[in-house]
Amino acid sequence: MKPDLSRWPKPVIALAGFSGSGKTTLLCQVLEIISHQGIRVGVIKHSHHDVELDKPGKDSYRLTHSGATQMLLSSPQMSVLFSKQTNHDDLDSQLQRLCWDELDLVIVEGYRHSDVPKLEIHRPELEKPLLAASDPWVFAIATNQPLEQTQLPLWPLNQPQIIADNILALCLKNTQKNNK
Template sequence: MKVFGIAGWSGSGKTTLLEKLIPEITARGLSVSVIKHTHHDFDIDKPGKDSWRHREAGASQVLLLGSQRWALMHELRGRPEPTLEEQLSLLQTVDLVLIEGYKASAVPKIEIHRPAHGKPPLWPDNDSVVAVASDVELADCPLPLLPLNEPAAVAEFILAHLESA
């Protein structure tokens, strides 16, 4: 599977861009999966629901299944967070896996950079950043600059980059 990342500081627009990229890429006939990395504690379950109660009782894994989707919840219970490679091995084979986050991974990625947010760019210290998507011109950036608000152009860049790799 080909893997490509979207990285940037919190609030830069990673999720919004991915939300627009997925239909651009699937419209070209490719299958896409997403891995989102977060540093925040999260729970897709709801307190009091059966699956939540099973986890609270100590189950290591709970698979929730319905007629429209299924979800596998895995409790780490103090064990280290799995690596990106371990997570990729859990996915069914698709044409492209887009990852959100994983700034330090060696996966090629586009950085979303908005100078108005006051955060430094990642690209000067991150060799895996192959392009920058922004809503303004960045005169000092030596990498390809992509228009953040044009997801078709960003999708074209990603697919062309993966094709040439």
């Protein structure tokens, strides 16, 4: 079954898997391949930990901690939006924050319980269950070993070029379908 990527303005897929499966490593490799083709990729990374990106004493830190609900720090090289939130597990609200007109594709790392098309990253040696066994949103599995317990397409985890090509083929097909 091909995932329907027409729910958002641009294709959105997630790389989902258990901790230690290699999601970030694979995402970095795939991003490098895709971005060199001129594709503008947005990334949303899920974290269960508190992250402090701003330094105490800096103006942006002071403004955020003085009560700003949102504070955008803009420099010649980058802008960063600091925004207070109450439910970081809601992927749809995170997707709404993106500047869609500046993107061709969004890849989400994590949010494995969300209703978004997912490429499962699975390493049998971790002895974790397949997410695909109970998640209808998984459309393929990137793995480093053969799997017999699924009918889903298996993509070679250690060959990021093949995974990038498959992601682009899937997203371009959906984009062309939506433009008709």
